Amino acid sequence: MRKEKIIVMMLMTTIIAVTLITSIQARPIETKLRYFVQDVNQDVFNRGFPVRNNWGAAQSFKVNVSELSHAQIYLRKFGNPDFDLRVELKENGINGTLLDVDIFSPGSINSSWNWLSVDFNNISVNSNSTYFIVLSPGTGNNSYGYEWGYAFGNVYDDGSFWFTRDGGDLWRDLPTRYDFTFRTFGYI
Numbered sequence: 001m002r003k004e005k006i007i008v009m010m011l012m013t014t015i016i017a018v019t020l021i022t023s024i025q026a027r028p029i030e031t032k033l034r035y036f037v038q039d040v041n042q043d044v045f046n047r048g049f050p051v052r053n054n055w056g057a058a059q060s061f062k063v064n065v066s067e068l069s070h071a072q073i074y075l076r077k078f079g080n081p082d083f084d085l086r087v088e089l090k091e092n093g094i095n096g097t098l099l100d101v102d103i104f105s106p107g108s109i110n111s112s113w114n115w116l117s118v119d120f121n122n123i124s125v126n127s128n129s130t131y132f133i134v135l136s137p138g139t140g141n142n143s144y145g146y147e148w149g150y151a152f153g154n155v156y157d158d159g160s161f162w163f164t165r166d167g168g169d170l171w172r173d174l175p176t177r178y179d180f181t182f183r184t185f186g187y188i
Ligand SMILES: [Ca+2]
Pocket: 154, 155, 156, 157, 158, 159, 160, 161, 175, 178, 179
């Protein structure tokens, strides 16, 4: 009698264990997998556009990622700027929602052409919106500032070259003429 009880208990334990293992294996994986990718790669560079006293520059773009980690902009400084380079990320318009700001001191920018990394802190983005990398207009005089590289022609279809020459009161785009030199990165 005692032997039968032990066998029944062992059998039940086995059934419970098998049931548990099966249910764990059958449970769907809930962890969302994130893949880091380079999104936009507009690396054509023909000339530099000056960000200096009252002059600012911007490039609109689309995303194929769900989070933006950072951008790279092809840039150098000229002369000895006395103002910081202010880089903004905006959504849906040159004067749209401000999503992030990065500030670079003149000392942190090279005088030779380089890719400058702009951190966007993994901001949530979507493919229906248009985003803008905006280099705010500078101050002082025209003998110093920063230059953002750009390409001749519409080499990037999903966005446009924008500029201001009056401190940002009026921004104009030249969609068929140029595109700035930039890259974006994030997680899909
Ligand atoms: Ca374009």
